[in-house]
Amino acid sequence: MSRIDSYDHLLRQGGLDRRSLGKLAAMLGAGAAIGAMLPGLARAQETPKKGGDLMIGITGGATTDTLSPLPSTASIHTCSSFMWGNCLVEYGTDGSAVPELAESWEPSADAKTWKFNIRKGVTFHDGKELDAEDVVWSLNLHRGENSESGASGYMKQVVDIKADGKHAVIIELDSGNADLPYLLTDYHMIMMPKDGDVTSGNGTGGYKITEFDPGVRVFGERNENYWKEGRAHAATVELVAISDPAARTAALQTGQINIMERVDPKTVELMGRVPGIVIHQAAGGGHYPLLMRCDTAPFDNVDLRLALKHAANREDIVDKVLRGLGKIGNDHPVPSGDPFFASSLEQRTYDPDKAKFHLKKAGYGGEALPLSTSDAAFAGAVDTAVLFQQHASAAGINIEIVREPSDGYWNDVWMKKPFCLSYWGGRPTADLMLSVAYKSDAAWNDTFWRRPDFDKILIEARAELDTAKRQEMYTQLQTMIRDDGGALIPMFNDFVDASTEQVKNFELSPQYGLCGMRAPERVWLDA
């Protein structure tokens, strides 16, 4: 299916999992060499052409858009940040941590103190040279009570950040975290010059933003001094905000844009048949859960939760809602492409009899269970609710569908109503995914599931540097969520984009669509 799967396969066969390879390399301080080698596997054997005007039809534009990377949530925002800026670490197409503005890094033995060596000779668009002070300032924007950063949650584990000379930065954590480099790939954490204006778009990236019309377009010209070899090929890049999928499709078909983000699953098959258009499908960590609040009756009863989990026909939902553009889930949030995916864990299947058994144990008397839904949660959320209602009724469960307004869904429904549909984007590591949504004190613990024993193993696993031991711990964590947690996760959704065939080197990423939002600097045009 997607290219990601085949690389996974390749690497597994080699008996060496990427993550440990990457970490080994990082510990030896040779991250650059390995990092450069791995994406090489994925790169097409063609010589990139320079020049051309790349136009991307992208979602999420709003008049409130800003160039500040701190509050970033939507695609256009994230993608524009990667146009003008870089992180310390790049999330590789194969899931590895590739050195970006940090040339290499070394953790202490307990993974509590990390040293990042900053690349020399990199300049910002205004000509100032990047140094350790800029890095410390940029990272500190994401810390503290008043930070408006979307990454402030992850950064709570950071105790101190300080410069070590002009080209190294020391990051100290409250407990060990072997995945810290992955954390620094987060799209909020773009490096900017110290004491600069965060909305200026002055970064070290491949494109200088020359025109910015919030909610309409972001236009950049190639940064001729770009430090990164073999990247940023097009002469100009323009992100065009097109929220309507039909309009994006028409614009791609008529050649007004070269790439369109997010193909509607309903039309993907038709689009694939149009000559000159290529569909890019990336499997990843994005998933669509049905969230049950474990602190609210009747969902505080584990048997009722299990009954509902057994009452979902996952294949049917993936077929009908995702039109096959995804994978079935096993009620935990770690995707099968993740190195720490619990492959030994049995896949849960549709079993109305088992559901009935647990219903009886839960003392369920046939009362209606209201399920809040809206297509604000994801495209097809209402259909999912209806399908699930049918599946569940075969087990004698009475699901009552509550259609909520799209407006305000995230304020008034998500984390408020006891049973609702939601979505999660992919996270670069299993630890991050489990930490942001399942740890007892996580800000986004949207199932309100609290297990101190889970938290304890999670923190230990984070600091564990032995991969085999870590695998065992993560399997244990996934099992706990699957059998006790409040999330019914029927499916992982693929990211589906399309482009004209002139677009080359569209490197799929398991994390997001549009080459992990880095399409502007990765693709080139074969005009």
Place this chain on the structure above:
Amino acid sequence: MPDLVRLIGKRLLLGLLTLFAVSVLVFAGTELLPGDLAEVILGQSATPEAVAAIRAKLHLGDPAIVRYWRWFSGVLTGDLGNSLASGRPISTVLAPRLGATLFLASVAAVIAVPLAITLGLLSALWRDRTFDKSASAATLAAISMPEFFIGYLLVYIFAVQLGWFPAISRISPSAGFGDRLWAIALPALTLTMVTTGHMMRMTRAAIVQVLAAPYVEMSELKGTPRKAIIFRHALPNAIGPIANVVVLNLAFLVVGVILVEVVFVYPGMGQLMVDAVAKRDIPLIQACAIVFAITYVGLNMLADIVSILANPRLRHPR
């Protein structure tokens, strides 16, 4: 004459009162929106601390009446304030959007209004003949379809299949007048199609109604040619209702084009207002609503004044 001035003055005053009432309603309406700005700006990534930080920065804790007065007194002095969400002055956000919408609306109006009135006149002239029936059927078909459907249909035929016009209407800042016209060809055509039918049928009905009046019959009996009857007697008497339906459609071209803007990705007022609502950017919502209200109330006022001027009987209410 002083009567006329007083009448128009009264109408203007009524318009201003309406606008004031609208401003209060708009403010009350925005208060009722679910969720608050701080949470919406942050979306799914809202942590309690981040929400509190933004709320404090934006003075969201002040009572509603204080915030209303702060805003309304600003509007009176021409200061629309800053967008809460982006921090930019609202006038700079609004101006290009309003310009874009007015440009599209004017082009559509310049085509649609003469076309509709001519078609309406001809239909009335040739009532129940083939021309009348086919014009009626065609325009009825056009107004029966939702405008986004017409938009997609035109995109499919003229952009995807024939390749004559662009599928999305993007206007770069440096584009000349010709390029601009070319870029908005399809949305303008869509709007022409959805508004012409309404205006044409109203024109036809108004004239047909006047033609049934006793004085027209008298004039017919006296042997006045049919064309002269229509242009000298019927049309002036039908101006009131025609003006009304024309301004109603002009107002629609400004305030009701959101679907067309979405289909053609045209950065106009409708899109701006939807964005503002989604982000709970209250001052921006209010500014958009006031602009829409001024357009609507102003155009209706214009129609009333035209009716007063065209129909002497209205100047002497009994």
